[in-house]
Amino acid sequence: MTTAPEQAPLIEVRDIVKHFGSVIALSGVSLKVSAGEVLCLLGDNGAGKSTLIKTLSGCHKPSSGEFLVEGRPVAFSSPRDALDAGIATVYQDLAMIPLMSITRNFFMGREPIRGFGLLKWIDFDLAHAVTRDEMHRIGIDIRDPHQAVGTLSGGERQCVAIARAVYFGAKVLILDEPTSALGVAQTSMVLKYINLVRAKGLGVIFITHNVRHAYAVGDRFTVLNRGKTLGTYAKSGIAMDELQNLMAGGKELQAVSEELGGTV
Amino acid sequence: MTTSTADLAAGPSRSADPAAEARDERLRRVSLIARLMRRPELGAVAGLVLVTIFFALTANPAMFTLAGLMTVLSPAGQLGILAIAAALLMIGGEFDLSIGSMIAFAGLVFGALIVVGDLPLLAAIVATFVFAGLMGAVNGQIVIRTRLPSFIVTLAFLFILRGLSLVGLKWATGGSTQLRGIGDKAGEGLIRELFSGQALEPLFAWLAKADWIAKFPNGTPTVTGVPVSILWFLAIAALATYVLLRTRFGNWIFAAGGDPNAARNSGVPVNLVKTTLFVLTACAATLVAILTVLDAGSTDARRGFQKEFEAIIAAVIGGCLLTGGYGSAIGAFFGAIIFGMVSIGLTYTSFDSDWFQVFLGGMLLLAVLFNNYIRRKATGER
Ligand SMILES: Nc1ncnc2c1ncn2[C@@H]1O[C@H](COP(=O)(O)OP(=O)(O)OP(=O)(O)O)[C@@H](O)[C@H]1O
Ligand SMILES: [Mg+2]
Numbered sequence: 058m059t060t061a062p063e064q065a066p067l068i069e070v071r072d073i074v075k076h077f078g079s080v081i082a083l084s085g086v087s088l089k090v091s092a093g094e095v096l097c098l099l100g101d102n103g104a105g106k107s108t109l110i111k112t113l114s115g116c117h118k119p120s121s122g123e124f125l126v127e128g129r130p131v132a133f134s135s136p137r138d139a140l141d142a143g144i145a146t147v148y149q150d151l152a153m154i155p156l157m158s159i160t161r162n163f164f165m166g167r168e169p170i171r172g173f174g175l176l177k178w179i180d181f182d183l184a185h186a187v188t189r190d191e192m193h194r195i196g197i198d199i200r201d202p203h204q205a206v207g208t209l210s211g212g213e214r215q216c217v218a219i220a221r222a223v224y225f226g227a228k229v230l231i232l233d234e235p236t237s238a239l240g241v242a243q244t245s246m247v248l249k250y251i252n253l254v255r256a257k258g259l260g261v262i263f264i265t266h267n268v269r270h271a272y273a274v275g276d277r278f279t280v281l282n283r284g285k286t287l288g289t290y291a292k293s294g295i296a297m298d299e300l301q302n303l304m305a306g307g308k309e310l311q312a313v314s315e316e317l318g319g320t321v
Numbered sequence: 322m323t324t325s326t327a328d329l330a331a332g333p334s335r336s337a338d339p340a341a342e343a344r345d346e347r348l349r350r351v352s353l354i355a356r357l358m359r360r361p362e363l364g365a366v367a368g369l370v371l372v373t374i375f376f377a378l379t380a381n382p383a384m385f386t387l388a389g390l391m392t393v394l395s396p397a398g399q400l401g402i403l404a405i406a407a408a409l410l411m412i413g414g415e416f417d418l419s420i421g422s423m424i425a426f427a428g429l430v431f432g433a434l435i436v437v438g439d440l441p442l443l444a445a446i447v448a449t450f451v452f453a454g455l456m457g458a459v460n461g462q463i464v465i466r467t468r469l470p471s472f473i474v475t476l477a478f479l480f481i482l483r484g485l486s487l488v489g490l491k492w493a494t495g496g497s498t499q500l501r502g503i504g505d506k507a508g509e510g511l512i513r514e515l516f517s518g519q520a521l522e523p524l525f526a527w528l529a530k531a532d533w534i535a536k537f538p539n540g541t542p543t544v545t546g547v548p549v550s551i552l553w554f555l556a557i558a559a560l561a562t563y564v565l566l567r568t569r570f571g572n573w574i575f576a577a578g579g580d581p582n583a584a585r586n587s588g589v590p591v592n593l594v595k596t597t598l599f600v601l602t603a604c605a606a607t608l609v610a611i612l613t614v615l616d617a618g619s620t621d622a623r624r625g626f627q628k629e630f631e632a633i634i635a636a637v638i639g640g641c642l643l644t645g646g647y648g649s650a651i652g653a654f655f656g657a658i659i660f661g662m663v664s665i666g667l668t669y670t671s672f673d674s675d676w677f678q679v680f681l682g683g684m685l686l687l688a689v690l691f692n693n694y695i696r697r698k699a700t701g702e703r
Contacts, residue, residue: 116586137588152586154579156646156696157572165576166588168569178567203359 065128066091067229067260068113068144073122075108082108084284085122090229090260095251097271098264099304100281106264107149109281110231113262114146115139127228137166145226149233149264151218155207159199162206163188163221191220196246211238219247223254230254231262236270248274268301280304361640362652364691368638368684369655372662380669387534387544389669391551397661398554399609401654403628404635405561406605408653410598411636412565414578414645415464415471417599420632422482423606424613424625427453429486431611432500432620433493435507442507446516450607456482457603461596479629487622504618517615519546550612554657557605561650574598579646634681635660638688640695647696659684 066089075083083105090096098106111117112124115133124131126142133139139146153162160181169180169187185202192199197216206214215238222230232251236244251261251274265271271278278295280287280303287303295303376384383389403420410417427449434445460478464471490498507513514520522545528534529542536542565571576584577594585591606625614620637643638659639652663681667674 114586135588135590136586137590140588146586148586150583152580152583154576154583154646156579157575161572161575165572165584168572170569177569178563179569179572181567 066125067127068262069123069125069128070109070113070119071123071125073109073112073124074120075105075112075117076120082284083112083119086281086284086286088279088286088289090262092228092260093255093258094276095255095261095263095274097275097278098262098281099266099268099271099278099300100287101305103283104281105284106281107233110146110233110262110264111148113139114144114148114231140167140225143226143228144231145222145229146231147215147218147222147233147235151214153206153214153218156205158203159192159206159209159217160184160188160202163191163217163224167225187224188220191224192216195220195223195250196243212240212243215239216243219250223250226254226259229260229262233264234266235263236265236267244270266304268297268304272297272300361647361649361692361695362655363640363695364688365639365652365655365659367691368659368688369662372659372666376662376666376669379672380666384666384669391544391548393661393665394551394554394658395548395661396664397658398548398551399612400628400631400635400660401554401657402550402557402605402609403602403632404639404653404657404660405557405650406602407629407632408636408639408641408648408650409561409565409574410602411633411641411643411645412578412648413574413595413598414581415461415595415598416475416633417460417602418472418475418629418633419460419478419482420602420606421625421628421630422479422486423453423456423603424610424628425486425620425622426456426482426489427603427607427610428614428620428624429489429493429500429622431607431614432503433489435503436500437493439506442510443512445507446512446611449611450604453603453607454600457600458596460603461599464599465592465595483622486624490620490622499619499621501619503614503620507615513615514549516549516611518549520549520552522546550609550616553608553612554654558650558654562654565650570594570597575646631660634685637692638684640688640692642692642696643689656688 069089071087072085073083073087074085086105086109088096098109100106108117112119115136115138118132118134131142154165157165164184169183170177171180172178188202189199195216197213206217209217215235219232219235222232236247239247248270251263254261263271263274275292277289277291278300279289290300384393407417407420430452431445431449434440434448435442438445440448460475463469464474467474487498490500494500525534525542525544525546529536529540534542534544565574573584573589573594576587576589577591581591610624613624635656636648636653637656639649639654639656641648641653664677667677
């Protein structure tokens, strides 16, 4: 990135708190992502990972806490604001509309337009071509960009969401369990993508339950537990099995692992 | 990826882009029929063909003369304007049950502005549209902010506006439920001609002169022009179809109705889209109100009675799903024509026109079943 100031992280949050009525989903979480860095966000089910990234991508407003983008405080009022700030997200539920075509989903909210004044129309030639190319790059040959997303397999759908975020993410890419439904080839493609995106100087926040995937691409790891940050570790400062124990609360996992013959 | 060799006979791509050259062997050539099956308006077109065949067999041939077609299209035009707006709103995931009452209320506002307020025609029209737009925005904002189903919110407005129309009429007329003299006070002129009477008269005179259409012995054509409401109907159908299928706003309508959360997360301004659609439906009701009030010269409290249901039925016949996110404007266009054909067509047959409602209910049921089937096909729902 040429525009980002050297020191200021792309995204920084301090003591973010998020309540849903009486539910406290986040109770003081801090993290930062710099340009050219992959931050893995780890933690159990219900730890608050999705809630945290939804706050970063403008879906939720934090109840309290600081949120800085490139050193400046921001208050996104909608995901559109976050997208305009260059933050693109693959949501856990993918944010796809089954009845709409692949192309329409790919460009939803960011349609390429032609024409002038009141007479503006979507440039569907461009949109179809981009969709096809981007999906091809992630290793999926889509048969027909007019096809409804509802007819795609779960993994293919996930790939559309990832390709879309990579295409539109200008500064920060946030991936919430992007590989949960993917095959081996597509998973390695996504990990390769994350590498590529980092090399281009973007910041990446990568949520996964797979410690191998995390360790393969992550530079730093932030572990969440019950809405709090357990800690942030640099890759050099933590080994893979240590990380795995942290993610799942240590001993219990070891016991299960032994029961199953040490394969977990 | 695993590949199968079964479908290697794939033909050339139907899209012209070069990336498609290397065709996926898993894609069979999509036949024309299969592609047509994906269109939401297919049911309405099929229905129109069936209804046409039915009347061709049973009705007096006078129905299929130019004059007959005009009498069929007149009610279709007014209903169609509403149905197209209702279709867009339904695709956007909401209902507006207050359309019919809005016609009565906008008619009252318009009439009162002219008769009681002494406003010139243009000013009255603009003011009525602004007012209706505000009402639509209020509807939309209530639905969005309370997250109540629009069905309930607009059902409330169905009664509120109908009641207010009665109250207002009695106030404006000093006790009557009919406000007269609007036509006389509105005066003549270009603006008036945009909203009432017939258009394209020179064309029809010329066609008659050239013996292309039927004429009376004295040379005047039997059909002297097209009612302006039909021209509005055609223009709105074309515009709505273009907006829905080709523009950014159209994509947002599908997205907002398909899954508002996913749409919002992808950056679609869902609330803006829905509010705009509510404003548009209110404006469509107002256009119909102005068209009918200027034609009749008066307005009354029953104007637009039950039009909301007819509009929604036409939209459903046109392929709109009740759950939103799917449908078509051109389908609603055909749906409205079917409606007009059946309601007027029965008078050309030996059937009692009381059969109309039976026919209508049957059409609706068929359309819903058909749409459901098509949607499953189109989306490969599992
Ligand atoms: N909209 C909401 N309303 C109420 N509670 C919520 C809402 N969203 C999340 N929560 C609660 O916040 C907590 C954190 O949820 P979150 O989805 O962030 O977990 P997660 O870490 O992403 O889990 P997973 O690994 O299963 O995806 C959960 O207990 C959840 O029930
Ligand atoms: Mg989650």
